[in-house]
Amino acid sequence: MLHIVNKSATERNSLESCLRMATKGSAVLLIEDAVYAATKGSAAAAKIQAAMADLQIYALGPDMEARGMAGRVLDGVKLVDYGGFVDLVTEHSTCQSWL
Amino acid sequence: MSDMMDDMEGGEGVVKKFMFVNRKAPHGTIYALEGLEVVLISAAFDQDVSMVFTDDGVYELIKGVNTKGIEVKDFSKTYRALEGYDIEKLYVEKASMEARGLTEDDLIVDVTVLDSAEMASLMAEQDVVISF
Numbered sequence: 708m709l710h711i712v713n714k715s716a717t718e719r720n721s722l723e724s725c726l727r728m729a730t731k732g733s734a735v736l737l738i739e740d741a742v743y744a745a746t747k748g749s750a751a752a753a754k755i756q757a758a759m760a761d762l763q764i765y766a767l768g769p770d771m772e773a774r775g776m777a778g779r780v781l782d783g784v785k786l787v788d789y790g791g792f793v794d795l796v797t798e799h800s801t802c803q804s805w806l
Numbered sequence: 807m808s809d810m811m812d813d814m815e816g817g818e819g820v821v822k823k824f825m826f827v828n829r830k831a832p833h834g835t836i837y838a839l840e841g842l843e844v845v846l847i848s849a850a851f852d853q854d855v856s857m858v859f860t861d862d863g864v865y866e867l868i869k870g871v872n873t874k875g876i877e878v879k880d881f882s883k884t885y886r887a888l889e890g891y892d893i894e895k896l897y898v899e900k901a902s903m904e905a906r907g908l909t910e911d912d913l914i915v916d917v918t919v920l921d922s923a924e925m926a927s928l929m930a931e932q933d934v935v936i937s938f
Contacts, residue, residue: 774833
């Protein structure tokens, strides 16, 4: 399963719900305002780091760059571009968008 | 918004305290850009304008933005133009900044950092408060 989150973790609870439901081995892709969660010092950083034990966390690079956050990405979070986004969607049989 | 214009045109020489409260991250929604544009318009009315950045709104002021990849306008540099419109009262809530791992050095403009109590009293003394 590929989970896609696009809302800021400090504004909505989408990421929290996603991490609660995502099962071991699943992938989580953070896009748009959700990318802030995967930055150093963010309120959600500890949750992301804990989640990486069971999940692979990805973040969309262009969204990080557009928010001035490219230099603050948490270690272990993989940045992907739009091509990588498409690859993730095709590699997983199911996608869930946490709107 | 028409209320705001009424207030702004409230009479010859009347100056009111206007506060624009920014609580949204840029790009994910249109609020941040719309808020900035309204503030720029407000400059034409010669009012006492303050801009507040709290919660995710602090993210609006981050340096080092590159929006090429998502193909939208980079309006972060526009905050630096506010000074030219005599909008110099920019306030950031300390707790919001720190909760995001940010410091004043990460911001594209000079701001006054206020603790929550100071921010609250600043809000309380406004004539008009408009939120984005």
